[in-house]
Amino acid sequence: MPARVCVCIRESTCEKALEALANACQWADLAEIRADYIEDLDVRGLLRQKPCPVLFTLRSRSEGGEYAGAERTRLETLIQAAKAGADWVDVEFSAYWQGVFDGVPKEKLILSYHNFDTTPDQLELLADEMASSGAGIVKIATTAKSLSDNLKIRRLLGHAAAKGTSLCALAMGRRGIPSRILGPQWGSWMVFASMPGGSATADGQISADNLVHQYRVREISTDTEMYGVVGNPLGHSLSPQIHNTAFLARGRDAVLLPLEAESVDDFTEFCGEVNVRGACITIPYKRELCSRAASLSVEADRIGAVNTLLRTGQGWHGANTDVEGFLKPLRKRTRISRKKAVVLGAGGAARAVVYGLTSEGAEVCVAARDPARGRDLAASFNAESAPWDRLEKLRWDLLVNTTPVGMSPSADVSPVAREWLTGEWVYDLVYNPRETKLLTDAASRGCKTISGVEMFFAQASKQQLIWCGAPVPENAMQDALALALDPIDRRDK
């Protein structure tokens, strides 16, 4: 059965809630009205005009909601809503509801349990107890502390299916996002989403348009290929937008999920049960996952870091598309050989940059705020190093920023003083915003500039090639990237 998508509506007046309900119909099968946020609540008036099936919820403060009135009034309001046409009402397992809701048909009752701290073991016992207490549908929402907590939700849903229980289960928080996207395929009775452009009602909630169009929640099946972007934290990653658009344009039944893992072992445990076919790897796991791969591309082996994984019969194959991604926009514009290049920073991306530049015959000097780190990196690739406080003394044809300085939301800073920008080319790896302060300063000093967006695009295209082969749907990917970056650029202007 296709996923049942429920949009959560969090508005302060009945009028706004009705407007949102009408809007929600385009993505949702039903909408949850969070009546605890409504200040002029008129239960009958609201439900009389509902344009789609409605779940009515009046969450108390002790359960993470806004309702601060008497408990008895709260339960009476829920009963009133059930009688006035709500298709379902949500009542907490912890409430004194038994005996009180006798007049409400069982199939209208969603009995809920929320845990805002953790995802406990033994959720199956809890689900059985809740199911036996007379509600038609059970909802269990926990908090994911690790990526593997999603597996507890998956097992719980398997258990409920075997018992014939209608269960909606999910893990809240950023690490629980896979349970929100894969939940329906694992058997969840419904999946919650936030109103596009509105506020989420729970941590980790995905907006309904993204859930339906980007993650294709209604189409995911056991045949769908799984990919992930793996890192910690993952807040800044645009990989889901660009890769899911590419899969769609190829007509490939595949989805890429955000997989925020607390460790490499956490990711490995998740992959033990969910068949992840490929992954983009980001901070801080590029080096550790390199050492765990069964085979490596030449670049990944030389750099000692992977940003791409592909599952093979022997285990993970690791590649590093940052090198090609970095070089492509530069090669297009100029000859790299014999250029004097200064690379700012000595982290994971700097390794790919220094390797790429030295292999093309550039003379590279690494400047890092941690001089020992800069020296180590330079020594690995036959480059020079210089202390950060001597930057002003260096002369260059190409300056490459590999530090995160200037990245949104701290877009008003540059890693170097404007007066020092006297060379020919400035390349900033930071891609959000597109035009960083460093690039704006450089252009105003007459330098030619390259934005990190070009590298991001080129390295993602190479990942698509590794996972799915040619041709790569570049136009669709460009459009998706522009769409994702526009709001960031507007905000940082």
Ligand code: NAP
């Ligand atoms: P990383 O491994 O954490 O390395 C960051 C480097 O920047 C480290 O050397 C760090 O120094 C240095 N640094 C951090 N803050 C600094 C500051 N305020 N002043 C001077 N140096 C500072 O991160 P990464 O993976 O290399 O990524 C770095 C940046 O490149 C990020 O913004 C990332 O988004 C971007 N990137 C872009 C692409 C693309 O496709 N465009 C690809 C990869 C990365 P310490 O070692 O002293 O902390």
